[in-house]
Amino acid sequence: MTTAPPDTEVGPLLREWRERRRISQLELALRADSSARHISFVETGRSRPSEDMVLRLAEALDVPVRERNALLVMAGYAPRYAQTPLDAPAMSALRESLDRLLTAYEPYPALVVDGVYGVVAANRGIALLLEGVAERLLVPPVNAMRLTLHPEGLAPRIVNLPEWRADLLAQMERQIALVRSPALRELYEEVAAYPVPERPTEADRTDVREDPGGAGGSASVEGRAGGERAAAFALPMRLEHGGRVLSFVSSIATFNTPMDVTVAELAIETFLPADRETAAYLHAHLSP
Numbered sequence: 001m002t003t004a005p006p007d008t009e010v011g012p013l014l015r016e017w018r019e020r021r022r023i024s025q026l027e028l029a030l031r032a033d034s035s036a037r038h039i040s041f042v043e044t045g046r047s048r049p050s051e052d053m054v055l056r057l058a059e060a061l062d063v064p065v066r067e068r069n070a071l072l073v074m075a076g077y078a079p080r081y082a083q084t085p086l087d088a089p090a091m092s093a094l095r096e097s098l099d100r101l102l103t104a105y106e107p108y109p110a111l112v113v114d115g116v117y118g119v120v121a122a123n124r125g126i127a128l129l130l131e132g133v134a135e136r137l138l139v140p141p142v143n144a145m146r147l148t149l150h151p152e153g154l155a156p157r158i159v160n161l162p163e164w165r166a167d168l169l170a171q172m173e174r175q176i177a178l179v180r181s182p183a184l185r186e187l188y189e190e191v192a193a194y195p196v197p198e199r200p201t202e203a204d205r206t207d208v209r210e211d212p213g214g215a216g217g218s219a220s221v222e223g224r225a226g227g228e229r230a231a232a233f234a235l236p237m238r239l240e241h242g243g244r245v246l247s248f249v250s251s252i253a254t255f256n257t258p259m260d261v262t263v264a265e266l267a268i269e270t271f272l273p274a275d276r277e278t279a280a281y282l283h284a285h286l287s288p
Helices: 010-021 025-031 036-044 051-060 065-074 089-105 124-129 144-149 161-178 182-192 276-286
Strands: 110-113 119-122 206-210 219-223 237-241 244-253 267-273
Touching (some): 010 051, 025 036, 025 051, 036 051, 051 065, 089 110, 110 124, 244 276
Antiparallel strands (some): 110 119, 110 267, 206 219
């Protein structure tokens, strides 16, 4: 009886994932119900892991779904997870649920992006903030990172652009470290090279604050020391819009235990008003 030759590719890749997670062979073995000796044999190519073992190790290492398929293929097995286009009939229930979620979040901004920050869906709150963005950036496929950091996008109106830009780029760097995505790397290099519009510092500027009711309201000018400041529990995005500065903190949600690559890479980003004035402005402009 002949035996399959030991695998020479999946082992080093599994070792790379283990080192990224900064855990020992013993700890991985405990998580995957195996032994440190077997983990060592797999990583060095002396032992070919079973399909079940590849999946257990991937689960223990929290490997993204797309990369789990890659591990399986390298080990000589078929991919386990489908990659269904979002516009496929099988995804209709998901699309409808996402649309309901985004609508329910109004008047606050919310959007859904894919694994390379392509905008899959967005609500009216997002559309409001995009007023004044160059039309060419709004032609599909629309990309959230381009919209935010491009000199003809939101960047010139983001008051704290250096901090917000640094946070977004760091987020992309963390994602690149987890997935082997040439498209994501190319996007990162593109947006990181955008020139940063020069702005006065917040200490040197004043904000025009309009009556949230819009028409008929009086406008006043006040320094940053006055008025309600954005909460300090998270870095806010402070965006000029309609003669005032709106403040938001964002949160990102993903699907729990996804079984499809497309679904695994979707992220729902919601923008919560960081002060009462921002909330009042949005309600005044977008509420029915």
